[in-house]
Amino acid sequence: MPNSTRRRWTKPSKRFACLLLACLPAAVAAADLASDPHLDTIPRSADDAARIARVTEPATDFTAPERFEGNPAGAATVRARDNADAFSQPSGNMSFENELLFKVGNGLFRKIWVSSPSSTLASDGLGPLFNARGCQSCHLKDGRGHPPVEGEEPSSIFLRVSVPAGDDEPMTGIEAYLAALDGHVDRDRPDPVYGLQLQNFAVQGQPAEYRLGVEWAEEEIALSDGESASLRRPVWRADNLGYGPLGEGAMTSPRVAPQMIGLGLLEAIPAGDILAHEDPDDADGDGISGRANIVWSEEFGQPMLGRFGLKAGMPTIKAQSAGAFSGDIGISSPMHAAGWGECTAAQDICRGLPDGGGDARGTEIDGEGLDLVTFYSRNLAVPARRDIDDPEVLRGKEVFYATGCTSCHVPKFVTARLKGRDEQSFQLIWPYTDLLLHDMGEGLADNRPEFRANGREWRTAPLWGIGLTRQVSGHSFLLHDGRARSLLEAVLWHGGEAEAQKQAVIDMPAPDRAALIRYLESL
Template identity: 65%
Template sequence: MRQISAIPLRVLTLCLIALPALTAGAADTGSGTARGLPADLTAPFLVVVPRTSAEAERIAHATRPAEQFDAPEQFESNPAGAATVRVRDDADAFSLSSANMPFERELNFKVGNGLFRKLWVSSPSSTKASDGLGPLYNARSCQRCHLKDGRGHPPEGPEDSRVSMFLRLSVPAAGTEMSKIEAILLSIGAEIPRTRPDPVYGGQLQDFAVSGHAAEGRMEISYENIDVTLTDGEIVRLRNPSYRVGDLAYGPLHEDVMLSPRVAPPMIGLGLIEAIPAAAILANADPEDADGNGISGKPQIVWSFEHARPMLGRFGWKAGAPSIREQSASAFAGDIGISNPIFEAPAGDCTSRQERCVSGPHGDDDARGQEIDIEGLDLVTFYSRNLGVPARRDISDPEVLRGKETFYETGCTACHWPKFVTNRLEGQPEQSFQLIWPYTDLLLHDMGPGLADDRPEGRANGREWRTPPLWGVGLTERVNGHSNFLHDGRARSLLEAILWHGGEAEAARDRVISMPKPERDALLRFLESL
């Protein structure tokens, strides 16, 4: 294969606009009904431009897996298509707006950034536009969790902040009575393990509180070392975490409580993930492993509280949120205690057994109605939708190309699917019809007992996780000053993250353990180039 030089973004845009397309509705219907799922899992808030059937072949050509590895693929340097941003050599590498954003939309991005970084204060306050924090919370701003719009990390000592990681809480649902939402999801074939929030502490442990209130408790982590010996004799020491809650302020947790640690994921490329056609995601689903390759990814189906309908889950470690706007609204309510148009309770995640929290002063008593109003939520959503993905580095390096081939040969692409073409969208030029390289299938996969949190969420059981996108992983240390990966940050390097893979990924992991060191080093170099 001949060397392909970098192609200007405007040329990439023109190439993709020239692609004809397949009807999104028809494709969604075909993939959905084939698996007993609802015919239409598309996002109703996206204005999708109808495509022609002739486009299917051209999209299939653009997204087919690589077959030759002696040179980069066309457009590979631009993982976010025309939205790809330049690579910065500082910690702001994840904080640029989509490169193809029209100038007149930049102000919305900057105002949204201001709201994302805004420090909320407790009520009552003279700053009416900023009050409503808590009373119980995990952080005072979105940016405090998503540090530099990047990846959170577990605390590395008693003095280290816990604001970029928290514990989700739930208990098994008692009895046979089910909620209306559960009944609807079950009726469409979206089988779900039924759970409820902890009756006292709610859906997540909140380890901060405003003055006059007590924080719920403190997450405590201990580690056990596990040594893995690679074929060449190198020993990699993994750390296996255990979690408990100390200093409980409102009585004991439920005896059957399930704890799930979560670090804040990076924010880049979310709008492009949202713009991937549901049909393209469902096309990779194989819940019964019909092809016998040992990979049985299944789509997450969740209830949209905003649109009152089942939708395809895309965001969060178990794909528990269907849209950026709903994910943002949920984080405002659960992480900061800020009511909003989707989750209106002014006390956030407080339960009826936390009476002082529920009855205390809140910031929803002014003209805004909720503590953040529709306009504010829309601006934060716009900002989150348009955080750009940096360009690839070193894509022509022979070791990177060899590592890419190893990535394919090892079977990593069975879950980390390389490419998609996004929907044509009205009103969203940044995400419309782009060839993107997120390296994820956005499906749920069994990752084995080592990574299990034993806590179901939606259709995901206690061993299943959504395949996370890999774009930007090589810039994690530059942006966040650490190299912690996986849902709880236990892995301190990309190699440790690979070695924690089990379940459906066990065979791929074992190939990495047994491969010669130069081949393994090349694989890591490829990942660092993403």
């Protein structure tokens, strides 16, 4: 559904906004988005601030690598392996004791869950509706999933779904907060039958919700110097719906599982440093107007900066992990205690099936188990850069900067000083993202909102490790639905705020274009 036809709430006056904010819960009205309630931080000193300003300055010399550039995760960086395990190593600065916790978390991440009732009480509770039987089923080797491949079950992609909110439906607290902040908000609700996610598997005797269908259309793109590229445009379908049609105006969005490396370091970037890159009104006139997604945190009971997910719809790794357990596998946790997972009230038989929460754990994965999976996910290490002093790589880096790619793919941050998280504490990192939302144009639009994100906006994807995608995942499919088959195709899908950068890549001399791709392959 185009954005122009979706129901939006628009603020009629500043005075009304003040009245509206006065009616909100105190935690919402007084939210400090630059705070980091998930981090136990040590305040930065004036010396810290000066050092950070120096080391995060943009590069100006492209004749040699920058200092520390080969270690994109700081002291947490690990040696780049030449096999599919390159994304499955613990943080390079991890203690022996914590490495044991990492391995236990890895076991839970790799666990295959079974349906209830079962004699394997520690592993039962699957579904009743699910997209996969374990975390590793989608994040194969902790890397990227893939779109449907002929002859294979597309278990690493699914469709999010929601319907427009009715004009007479009251706003939630976070919607009212965003409306008062921005002057409008795109509002949606779970599908009345299917919820917020379509599951393509179900336990025995229960129908699956759908089967994913797709049609591809090739589009030829002419490049400079007689070169060309072909883009494939997907049309996604929800086929074989098991519970009747989707709700009126249903909006669907395909999501491929992203790679897992470096998440703890992204979580440790001070929110204020991310917000400092916002430019919603394009005050500097560069055509880039990134803005933060602001989401509701069930964990902390307040609005927070969104960092994780393709639209930055989750504030913490723990929240992301708990949401995936519930939505993707149908496993309850202390953050999502319902044993039926994504079964809606309209799916009453589904809700009445046995679950695995009736033993000493209380939920199908207990708090300790969720913390171990969170610790594992937080500490999947970023491999070292390759070929950083190669002349073509250095030329590609210069092209990357000159083309304006660093406006969104911000190269460097320094993480907060942290208590109890030595692996992520005060590290110079090179993730190549601002973690902000950007309008990527109609070509990539899913036309579905997510908190502050509208139907054309996506979070800037981190680029670290992107050159190892084929080695780890066995393919080179990129973007939110895997439509791009190469780095060049991914660049050519950019639009909206990145239209000028895409056009520059199309028009630049072929050797510069090749050097740019070579640079990205080194990340």
